[in-house]
Amino acid sequence: MNLTYFLSILVFSPLLGILVLSFLPKTQESLIKTVGFLATIPALVLALIAYFQYRAGAGLEQLNEKVSWIQFGDSGQMGNLFSIDYELGLDGFSLIMVVLTAVISTLAAIASIHIKKEWKGYFMLFLLLEVGMLGVFAAENLILFFIFFEITLIPTFFLIGKWGYFEKENAAYSFLIYNGLGSAVLLIVIMVLFARTGTANIDALMAAMNADNPQLVAPISENMKMGLLIALLIAFGVKLPIFPLHSWMVKVHVQAPPSIVMLHAGVLLKIGAFGLIRFGMGIFPEQFQSLAVWLAVLGVVNLLYGAFLAFVQTDFKMVLAYSSISHMGIVLIGLGALNEAGIQGAIFQVVSHGLIAALLFFLVSVFYERVQTSNIQNLGGLAKGMPITAGFLLAGAMASLGLPGMSGFVSEFMAFLGLFKEMPILAAVGAIGIIMTAVYLLRAVLGITYGKALRDFAGVTDMRKFEFVPVLVLVGLIVLIGVYPSVLSEPLTSTLETIMLGIGG
């Protein structure tokens, strides 16, 4: 098998779908939906091949690609400095993220069946968004990372603003401005690093920043490193989101179409965590260590803040939005712990929450489609009308609150294990959040399934055939990770080793 362009094909395969779609007439609804769905398949298949090959012992280095792309200044004079290559590559962590992206994209494409208008434009943007997401995780240098990062921004803006609910444009603008500022800060960091070291390659940067006598174009002082790391924290903090920067994300969760929220909560938010781990820890390990306590504190704040606010919401989508904030707190807690268990817990939480959030939002789209509401009170008694949906909702909630045997448990357990080792008091405070999670999720889900019925669910049909696919796949994966965590932990071993080596653990 020729692997030279494997990753490029993987990342850009959705473009093929865009091309086919552009030749289809606007009115062919079912054809457009089928093409849109099929276009996500190649990336999924390739990602799974890469995953199983890696599990079978094949190295990921053979997938690396490198083509020289931009050369600033005179190449004779500059040598390798100030050149940007088109370079893709994977390690265990990014491989898992690529698989996650591909899986959720395919499932979200199925969920897009509920989209009501202008399917052609919708799927073209949807597929472009997928290219951006896949590229973010496969990029081997910062500039390329940034380019893919921005490519996710534009389609998301349109997808929210055009296909969302009542306050969609407000939500789209809020998304654009927060994320625009976040990526602006990120761009400053990237450009400072690039201008001062002459390279944007992540591995080269890691080496250059941690060498004793680095060869730099212009000096980078210790204070500047700290400043850059804080800037990174803000940039990815918007994405994650970290507590004071979260308001846009609640709007998006409520206003965007559920299929897009699946991608958004499932993958886009995770770019924040990915960036923090990959760049924050990788490039600035020393500075990261001195900020670790604050990260853990921010994590606990996120966890509790999200949990308390989720408790008082009346709209189920709002509950899920604040629950996402709360769960991202666990990622920060794990990172703040700075030991192997903590970081592993954080990465597990990234994947696990991606799957759970996708599942819950898919279920939201299933019942919203039928009863046109996501208000908890109005949904009361759903178990009578839609027993299967209600059952899966309960399963999703159990996974989310960390029931043993499901993925949420593994990640929360490890993250807290890590933090208890380092900062027991903080961890004890954080543990309140875990209890709160159970309280608000059960309140919401029980209110929906068994609450007093305010309406008659007589004519409402339960889940149809194709709707089972995403639900079963997601529940299956959640349970698989719950009972057999090594599907994740084994590919992560080498990445974790590298990180631990960097922070001197």
Next chain:
Amino acid sequence: MDLETLLSYEWGIMTPEFIILGVATALSLMDLFMPKSQSRKILGWVGFAGVLAALVSLLGLIGHGPESILLDTFRLDSFAKAFKLLLLIGSAMVLLIATGYEPNEGLEEFRGEFFYLFMAALLGAMIMSSSGDLITLFVGLELLSISSYILAGMRKRNLHSNESAMKYVINGSIATAITLFGMSYVYGLTGTTNLKEMAGFLTSVYNEQHIYLLGLAFFMIVVGLSFKLAAAPFHMWAPDVYQGAPTPVTAFLSVVSKTAGFIIMIRILFSIFANAPSGDAQGLPMILALQDYVAFLAGATMIIGNLIALRQRNIKRLFAYSSIAQAGYLLVVIASMSLFMFDTLWFYLGAYLFMNLGAFAIIQHVTHKSGSEDISQFAGLYRRAPFLAIAMAIFLLSLAGIPGTAGFIGKLNIFMGALVPSEGHYVLVSIMIATTVVSYFYYFGVMVQMFFRPAGDTGKVKIPAALTAVIGISLAATILFGVAPNIAFDFLQGNFNQFTDFFQ
């Protein structure tokens, strides 16, 4: 000067200028002798052919070494060649836009004038890029300015157009006077108008009073020239003039005239002040000592342009503020004075040329039928003309600096240049990035109109062939230089050798 010396000059290096001059003359004669009833559109095509011919002759000169004739007043160096290329490409596209221009009250009787004045303006800009002397620089500047004043008032029966010409001429004269005053100090100090001789003379200025005068001259020249760039402090004319002037003229002012402004700025500042002492203890040259002043202007321009653009409803005024903001980004290049300066400036001006002209072609097409220039004219454009809407979206994304477009690579280049010096311009870069995010608001505002709003006018839009060509070329270039910018960089490296002959 006797005939022999005159003949000994290598006139060949002026071929592009001669062609433009010849075409301008021919156009005015044709306009004079053509029967009144005949359409003047043909003149536009003659002009277009002339610009193409000049472009070809310029390409023929690209391999030519640096050469200077007429007592060092006209020079052909890499800088002149590279930037004339931009001027000619920009002008050719503006001419194409102009042939499709049909304002409500009619332009037929003045259309001929439009084309030959346009050629005269272009000639002025080209002379500026090749000048080695303050006199020729100034003559070029005036030729460009005076032609532009008339062009802005071309719609003689339109109130806005008249207002625009009036404002333009008054503001322009003040700015020119300030520039000239600044130049007079330098002349007074050195006793010559030749840039090279000046530079040589100024290296040996040590008198503190003289250095002070020189600094004053620097300030005045920069302030005066900021008018042509539409940068602070002389940006206030732009919105009114852009709004009132005929759309092709607006396109010309925002692209070709602005490029010419940067050309003269670089010529004067870097020829005269690069070697002049600043009088401080470390022996910094004046241009580096006064870097912060240019940086301040750049920052102010970016902030003013982007913030005021937020409140605009008129699309041409919006683009006026957008073009002010873009001038601010370009001033960052000059303020950072890195080793990438010429490359960056050239690339960004090139990218800006394509994205802005493409956008103006669409603006003209969407607005001139209805006569209204409110951004609601763009409502539902995606339904009416999907190609136009998508093309416009790409131009706007490029102006906003989103990856995948030439505008992004240009901005990347600017950031890099500003951060490479060991005293990086962090504040300036932060302002630039922050104001870029602000610009998302108004650029995306137009997109919201095109994609989210229902169409008011549901009629299908038919696009003239010339406009389609402009939009197509701009679109291709915007994407091509965004995806494979090395095409442009290789061309630059291969032909202009880092612009090292600028200082020779």
